[in-house]
Amino acid sequence: MLFTCFMLTGFIFLFTPQNLTSKFQLAFIHVFRWPxxxxxxxxxxxxxxxxxxxxxxxxxxxxxNYIANLEQMLAxxxxxxxxxxxxxxxxxxxxxxxxxADVITATVEGSRNELTIACRKTVGLTKGQFVLGNExxxxxxxxxxxxxxxxxxxxxxxxxxxIPVKVAGLPNIMKGSxxxxxxxxxxxxxIEVGENVFALKKPGFLDAPMIVGKVAECxxxxxxxxxxxxxxxxxxxxxxxxxxxxxxMNPPK
Amino acid sequence: xxxxxxxxxxxxxxxxxKGLLARWSSKPDLLVIFLVFYAVHYSTSEAIISSFTIGFxxxxxxxxxxxxxxxxxxxxxxxxxxxxxxxxxxxxxPYQALAIFATSVLTGLAAHLLAHxxxxxxxxxxxxxxxxxxxxxxxxxxxxxxxAAWWMRIRTNRxxxxx
Numbered sequence: 001m002l003f004t005c006f007m008l009t010g011f012i013f014l015f016t017p018q019n020l021t022s023k024f025q026l027a028f029i030h031v032f033r034w035p036x037x038x039x040x041x042x043x044x045x046x047x048x049x050x051x052x053x054x055x056x057x058x059x060x061x062x063x064x065n066y067i068a069n070l071e072q073m074l075a076x077x078x079x080x081x082x083x084x085x086x087x088x089x090x091x092x093x094x095x096x097x098x099x100x101a102d103v104i105t106a107t108v109e110g111s112r113n114e115l116t117i118a119c120r121k122t123v124g125l126t127k128g129q130f131v132l133g134n135e136x137x138x139x140x141x142x143x144x145x146x147x148x149x150x151x152x153x154x155x156x157x158x159x160x161x162x163i164p165v166k167v168a169g170l171p172n173i174m175k176g177s178x179x180x181x182x183x184x185x186x187x188x189x190x191i192e193v194g195e196n197v198f199a200l201k202k203p204g205f206l207d208a209p210m211i212v213g214k215v216a217e218c219x220x221x222x223x224x225x226x227x228x229x230x231x232x233x234x235x236x237x238x239x240x241x242x243x244x245x246x247x248x249m250n251p252p253k
Numbered sequence: 254x255x256x257x258x259x260x261x262x263x264x265x266x267x268x269x270x271k272g273l274l275a276r277w278s279s280k281p282d283l284l285v286i287f288l289v290f291y292a293v294h295y296s297t298s299e300a301i302i303s304s305f306t307i308g309f310x311x312x313x314x315x316x317x318x319x320x321x322x323x324x325x326x327x328x329x330x331x332x333x334x335x336x337x338x339x340x341x342x343x344x345x346x347p348y349q350a351l352a353i354f355a356t357s358v359l360t361g362l363a364a365h366l367l368a369h370x371x372x373x374x375x376x377x378x379x380x381x382x383x384x385x386x387x388x389x390x391x392x393x394x395x396x397x398x399x400x401a402a403w404w405m406r407i408r409t410n411r412x413x414x415x416x
Binding site: 021032 | 301312319367
């Protein structure tokens, strides 16, 4: 009778879902965690060697990996929070929303210069919106794929890109010339190398001028030697960008 | 049977098994050793209770295995050993070692089989693990019988068949 009762109990334990019965195992480890850890320390001392990564038990390894992943996620979220709080606290961006996006691929070679980004939210994104990378304008949204939460950015250096800019106080049109460079042609005055180039404000897309690049070269125009052509390079290293922020001037409520 | 002493001993052994011995890949199974000890030193009903209790303790520290396989296998083979002890007295150390080895192999295989029935995958080197554990247990086991007998206040000259 005694034997039958115990066997029955054993089979009940065996066929009860493991998520219920494992609570007994967890409770035991929780209650006796202190003597169990002493046992582990003593064993390690007896072995007289430091534990290697491979010597941890499966659950220990899982916990360590889980903690490492959480720390990385926390660091990433902090970085994003810092970036967003910096943007939101700028006076000119009052009422503006930003969509943070991770860079998937960056193409800056040849005539086609673009970025593919993964956006967490695609609501409010439209073509032509300016994109910030490292606090400078790097391009505009050229395509949006809401189904797969992705978008492409036409960089300021793309050969099809044309944006109104001002350099040394003179407004002009900057055209992309590929290979991570852009050109501003027919400037009346010579511009110093290293001078900042600003994107002009565009109602509905950009409320204040923002830096887009720096003057890399200033040469005389071949057709009219009285005028100057300048070569502009982006104000940040686009190839090394990990994330960008899309400027949404009139976010949907 | 002094049940309080029994509970204290099994709790200590369980903690040792999970804590101190858990770091070694090849180790004796202290719970099987004490399963044999109680099966050959006490009456059949006491042996049944102690076998299932030790099996339950083995299940508590048997993660990632589910609960139940050790309780069933320890209970079954502990009871069989208790009945066998009625016929064959396991007094001398070589016989004790042999009993521990056989019980360890049988309980180990039965526990893995039951866990497999419950849906757990069977590890590739199960036979070698069971064999090595049984071997270590049979070597260490007989030497633990004397301190265990002292702790349980058993007179060593009382070894013998029980009916």
